[in-house]
Amino acid sequence: MATLLGSESPCTGGKRRNCNSNIVTKFTASKITGQGFSRGTQLPGGLLQERDKRAKWHGIPTLLQKLYESSHPNSDLSHAHSFLKVLSSQLSMEAMSFVTEDRKTAQESTFPNTYTFDLFGGVDVSLTFFVLYALLNSVSVTVNDDLVKDCLSVLYNCCICTEGVTKSLAARDDFVLFLFTLMTNKKTFLQTATLIEDILGVKKEMIQLEGIPNLSGLVQSFDQQQLANFCRILSVTISEPDVGNDDKHTLLAKNAQQKRNASPSRAEVNQVTLLNIPGFIERLCKLATRKVSEATGANFLQELEDWYTWLDNALVLDALMQMSKVSCAAYSSHCLYESSLATSPLRHRLPQSMKIVHEIMYKVEVLYVLCVLLMGRQRNQVHKMLAEFRLIPGLNNLFEKLIWRKYTASNHVVHGQNENCDCSPEISFKIQFLRLLQSFSDHHENKYLLLNSQELNELSAISMKANIPEVEALVNTDRSLVCDGKKGLLTRILTVMKREPPDSSFRFWQARAVESFLRGATSYADQMFLLKRGLLEHILFCIIDSGCTSRDVLQSYFDLLGELMKFNIDAFKRFNKYVNTPEKFQTFLTQINSSLVDSNMLVRCIVLSLDRFESQTEDVKVVEVLSECCLLSYMARVENRLSFLFRLINIINVQTLTQENVSCLNTSLVILMLARRKAKLPFYLNALREKEYAEKYPGCLLNNFHNLLRFWQRHYLNKDKDSTCLENSSCIPFSYWKETVSVLLGSDRTSLCAIASYIDEPFMDLDRDLLED
Numbered sequence: 001m002a003t004l005l006g007s008e009s010p011c012t013g014g015k016r017r018n019c020n021s022n023i024v025t026k027f028t029a030s031k032i033t034g035q036g037f038s039r040g041t042q043l044p045g046g047l048l049q050e051r052d053k054r055a056k057w058h059g060i061p062t063l064l065q066k067l068y069e070s071s072h073p074n075s076d077l078s079h080a081h082s083f084l085k086v087l088s089s090q091l092s093m094e095a096m097s098f099v100t101e102d103r104k105t106a107q108e109s110t111f112p113n114t115y116t117f118d119l120f121g122g123v124d125v126s127l128t129f130f131v132l133y134a135l136l137n138s139v140s141v142t143v144n145d146d147l148v149k150d151c152l153s154v155l156y157n158c159c160i161c162t163e164g165v166t167k168s169l170a171a172r173d174d175f176v177l178f179l180f181t182l183m184t185n186k187k188t189f190l191q192t193a194t195l196i197e198d199i200l201g202v203k204k205e206m207i208q209l210e211g212i213p214n215l216s217g218l219v220q221s222f223d224q225q226q227l228a229n230f231c232r233i234l235s236v237t238i239s240e241p242d243v244g245n246d247d248k249h250t251l252l253a254k255n256a257q258q259k260r261n262a263s264p265s266r267a268e269v270n271q272v273t274l275l276n277i278p279g280f281i282e283r284l285c286k287l288a289t290r291k292v293s294e295a296t297g298a299n300f301l302q303e304l305e306d307w308y309t310w311l312d313n314a315l316v317l318d319a320l321m322q323m324s325k326v327s328c329a330a331y332s333s334h335c336l337y338e339s340s341l342a343t344s345p346l347r348h349r350l351p352q353s354m355k356i357v358h359e360i361m362y363k364v365e366v367l368y369v370l371c372v373l374l375m376g377r378q379r380n381q382v383h384k385m386l387a388e389f390r391l392i393p394g395l396n397n398l399f400e401k402l403i404w405r406k407y408t409a410s411n412h413v414v415h416g417q418n419e420n421c422d423c424s425p426e427i428s429f430k431i432q433f434l435r436l437l438q439s440f441s442d443h444h445e446n447k448y449l450l451l452n453s454q455e456l457n458e459l460s461a462i463s464m465k466a467n468i469p470e471v472e473a474l475v476n477t478d479r480s481l482v483c484d485g486k487k488g489l490l491t492r493i494l495t496v497m498k499r500e501p502p503d504s505s506f507r508f509w510q511a512r513a514v515e516s517f518l519r520g521a522t523s524y525a526d527q528m529f530l531l532k533r534g535l536l537e538h539i540l541f542c543i544i545d546s547g548c549t550s551r552d553v554l555q556s557y558f559d560l561l562g563e564l565m566k567f568n569i570d571a572f573k574r575f576n577k578y579v580n581t582p583e584k585f586q587t588f589l590t591q592i593n594s595s596l597v598d599s600n601m602l603v604r605c606i607v608l609s610l611d612r613f614e615s616q617t618e619d620v621k622v623v624e625v626l627s628e629c630c631l632l633s634y635m636a637r638v639e640n641r642l643s644f645l646f647r648l649i650n651i652i653n654v655q656t657l658t659q660e661n662v663s664c665l666n667t668s669l670v671i672l673m674l675a676r677r678k679a680k681l682p683f684y685l686n687a688l689r690e691k692e693y694a695e696k697y698p699g700c701l702l703n704n705f706h707n708l709l710r711f712w713q714r715h716y717l718n719k720d721k722d723s724t725c726l727e728n729s730s731c732i733p734f735s736y737w738k739e740t741v742s743v744l745l746g747s748d749r750t751s752l753c754a755i756a757s758y759i760d761e762p763f764m765d766l767d768r769d770l771l772e773d
Contacts, residue, residue: 060087060090060113060116060117060120060122061116061120063083063086063087064087064117064120064121064122064125066079066083067080067083067084067087067125068125068128070083071125071128071129071132072132073132077143077144077147078144080129080147081144081146081147081150084129084147084150084151084154085150087117087122087154088150088153088154088157090113090117091113091114091117091153091154091157091158091161092153092157093113094111094112094113094114094157094161111161111162114157114158114161114162115161115162117154117158118158118162118165122154122158123155123158123165123168123169126151126154126155127155127175129147129148129151130151130175130178133148134178145185145187145188148182148185148188149187149188149191152182152188152191152192152194152195153191155169155195156191156194156195156198159195159198159199160198166198166199166201166202167202169199170199170200170202170203170204171204173207176196176199176200176203176207177207177211177212177213179192179195179196179199180192180196180212180213180215180218181213183196183218183222183226183230184218184221186223186226189226189229190229193226193229193230193232193233196233197232197233197236200233200236200237201236205266206236206237206241206266206267206270207237207266208266208269208270208273209237209269209270209273209274210269210270210273215273215277216276216277216278219277219280220277220278220279224283224286224287224290225362227283227284227287228287228362228363228365228366229362229365231284231362231365231366231368231369232365234274234369235365235368235369235372237266237267237270238267238270238271238274238369238372238373238376239267239372240265240267241267249658250655250656250657250658251657251658251659251662251711251715252654252655252657252711255714255715264377268376268377271372271373271376271377271378272378274373275373275378275381275382281370281373281382281385281386281389282385282389284366284369284370285370285385285386285389285390285391285394286389287362287363287366288363288366288367288370288391288394288395289390289391289394289395289397289398290359291397291398291401291402292356292359292401292402356402357425359402360402360425360426360429361425363429363432364425364428364429364432367429367432367433367435367436368432370382370386370391370436371432371435371436371439374386374436374439374440375439379444383440383444383446386440386446387446387449387478387481388481390481392440392449392450392481392482392483392489393449393481393482393483393484395433395436395489396452396483396484396485396487396488396489396492397484397485399489399492400492403429403430403433404430404492404496430506430509431505431506431509434493434506434509434510434512434513435509437450437489437493437513437516438509438512438513438515438516439516440516441513441516441517441519442516442519443516443519443520443725443728445472445473445476445477446477447473447516447517448473448474448477448482449477449481449482449483450483450488450489450490450517451482451483451488451489451490451491452482452483452484452485452486452487452488453479453482455487455488455490455491455529456474456477456479456482458529459471459474459525459526459529460474460525462524462525462528462529463524463525466524466525466528468524468525470525471521471523471525471526474525490514490517491533493510493513493514494514494530494533494535496510497510497511497514497538498534498538502542502546502547502548502549502550502553503548503549503550503553504553505550505552505553507542507548507550507553507556507557508550508552508553508555508556509556511539511553511556511557511559511560512556512559512560514530514535514560515556515559515560515563518530518560518563518564519563519729520725520728520729521728521731522563522566522567522568522729522731524567524568527563527564527565527566527568527571528568528570530564531564531568531570531571531574535560535564536561536564536565536571536574536575536578537574537578539557539560539561539564540561540575540578540579540588541578542554542557543557543558543561543588543591544579544584544587544588544591545584551595551598554591554595554598554599555595555597555598555599558592558598558599558601558602559601559602561602561605562601562602562604562605562606563605565605565606565609566605566608566609567608567609567612567731568609569613569619569621569622569625572609572613572625572629572631572632573625573629575629575631576625576628576629576630576631579630579631585630585631585634588631589634596644596647596648596651596664597651597660597661597663597664600648600663600664600667601663601667603644603648603667604663604666604667604670604730606631606632606635607635607641607644607667607670607671607674608670608674608730608731609632610632610635610636611674611677612731613625613626613632614626641671642684642687642688642691644667644671645668645671645672645684645688646688646691646701648664648665648667648668648671649664649665649668649688649701649704649705649708650701650704651664652664652665652708653704653707653708654707654708654711657708657711662715665708665712666726668705669709669712669737669740669741670730670732671684672684672740672744673732673736673737673740676740676743676753681743681752681753682752682753685702685752685753685755685757685758686758688701688702688705688758689702689758689759698759698760698763699759699760699762699763699764699765700763702755702758702759703759703763703764703765705744705755706744706745706755706756706759709741709744709745709755710745712741713738713741713745716737717738723737
């Protein structure tokens with residue numbers, strides 16, 4: 001441990017250092033011994049005391065000298081602790097000031113005590129106590145827990161107030177692993193967890209959980225409160241590091257990175273490590289679904305906002321709960337959290353509802369960990385456990401009493417999965433809950449657990465009335481694991497979604513959660529279940545009549561509308577009933593055309609549905625809707641399909657393809673595949689060529705499309721999941737996707753279905769390799 005901390009031994013030959021000797025003598029001695037100054041506290045005490053008055057160091061260098069001299073195994077640690085408490089008090093005041101100022105960039109002049117402490121080697125001096133702690137523990141000598149807590153507090157205060165300290169500690173791998181061993185002590189757990197969280201947040205290389213000594217035993221020793229806080233640490237270790245916003249990170253770069261890193265990432269290895277801990281997922285499910293006794297005050301939401309601006313994180317809330325149980329005096333000399341809380345004017349305002357805030361903060365962390373695991377490589381294993389431990393019914397029972405008790409304003413920016421969020425606790429909780437449901441439902445047969453028994457019976461009745469077989473996943477659903485009560489979770493989400501203001505970001509997550517229930521192979525019964533609850537009319541109101549301007553919300557509603565209407569003639573009939581004036585239809589088209597990246601999935605749905613309906617002309621109902629529906633009539637005109645095709649190809653290129661806009665490429669392919677089925681592919685390709693010449697840039701569009709299709713082959717032919725999604729969502733066999741792309745990329749310039757045939761030789765640019773990194 002001494003070597004990993006990089007600090008010198010607390011004593012040399014058992015002799016106390018003479019800190020009051022002349023500085024010249026000290027420099028001379030250092031030349032002879034070869035041991036120069038390694039920290040500011042090695043300067044003569046007299047010099048430090050004299051300079052202290054002018055520099056306003058508040059005696060910190062002198063205290064550090066005394067602390068260092070008391071840090072050897074044979075010293076009286078009570079003396080060391082007395083010095084440490086004084087230092088901790090001085091640093092805590094600055095740290096709390098920093099926290100309450102929304103963590104502004106630390107400046108040395110703003111936090112002089114912390115800066116002075118670090119300048120004179122205070123961090124290294126503090127670390128020597130952990131060496132001492134490990135040494136004494138190895139020979140079964142007990143060290144005062146309060147001493148350890150104050151050491152942790154001092155280090156944490158330095159981390160949040162002085163730039164560079166956290167990174168310096170993060171670079172000491174053995175020290176980071178050593179910190180985990182301190183979590184076995186309940187008295188030091190809170191401070192240790194807080195420090196670890198800050199360190200891991202800046203650590204360049206993700207820690208490997210399997211390297212933590214006896215991790216399984218450590219986790220199993222935690223009570224539920226500790227386990228919830230431990231999830232804050234786990235969230236850093238199981239999430240892929242941010243490389244900018246995922247949606248903005250190009251697929252080209254991602255594919256190149258995957259080639260370089262073929263082996264599982266550290267985050268994926270850490271996920272497996274967690275899943276191998278006996279009882280881990282079961283305990284998280286119990287934490288996520290446990291109930292809280294309600295005793296909310298009338299001004300609870302306002303109080304919640306007041307608390308959140310003051311409290312730094314869930315770990316501080318733990319201290320708040322402790323303080324409400326123990327007298328203030330018992331904590332007056334403790335670390336930053338307790339000492340600051342004890343003097344806070346908010347102390348006398350701790351209502352019973354504080355327990356609910358506490359529980360909300362816990363559940364945010366737990367749901368995040370479960371959500372990440374659900375999206376990992378072990379998804380099926382996690383799904384099976386979440387179903388077995390009745391996570392969904394448990395969340396359903398909490399929905400009205402805790403999750404969506406009240407309306408919460410949410411006008412903040414929609415955050416990505418890995419982005420830090422500065423939302424209030426209730427907003428974070430709702431968003432994380434919706435993210436979890438989205439991940440749970442997406443392309444998985446367990447999605448029917450979001451319904452109750454009566455709602456499952458309703459789906460069966462819809463299938464029977466339509467004379468179609470029930471979906472196999474519905475038949476196989478274990479009804480002992482579905483939601484209880486009058487409504488299932490899916491129905492509850494629909495209810496609250498209709499109450500949200502037009503631009504509320506909750507609408508984005510609610511729509512994503514409902515859309516994930518519909519994704520995959522299209523189910524007529526699932527669509528009718530939602531149509532009967534007025535979902536289509538609500539979406540159209542939001543798009544056309546509500547004045548919604550949020551692109552994120554509109555995109556989520558376009559995607560949901562596409563899944564809801566796909567191949568469903570009843571949905572198109574309902575659409576035509578709502579959009580019953582030319583003005584409404586024009587507003588709808590304007591919204592679609594304002595951003596094809598956002599609306600192209602809906603365009604794809606309309607094109608696919610039109611193609612199917614045109615093959616069902618023996619059905620009187622279909623013929624009637626085809627002749628009356630303004631939307632189908634609009635898409636039936638070939639000039640409109642060509643307009644969409646031209647713009648879809650024109651707004652993307654290989655270098656700008658992301659997970660968000662690659663759907664534009666697939667939608668353009670759907671239009672051309674359907675044209676190929678009807679032997680009209682040459683007509684569409686020639687139309688693109690004519691458009692190029694009309695716009696006076698011949699070859700540009702078709703060269704770009706050719707390169708996009710080459711990328712498509714590399715991207716999709718090695719990804720089973722992606723290809724399955726394409727097949728299920730379009731009802732077009734993936735073999736036909738591959739075949740159509742091969743035909744379009746054909747090198748035979750006499751082929752009327754090859755792109756190369758429509759690019760004149762002077763403008764040909766098909767050989768340039770744009771696909772390499």
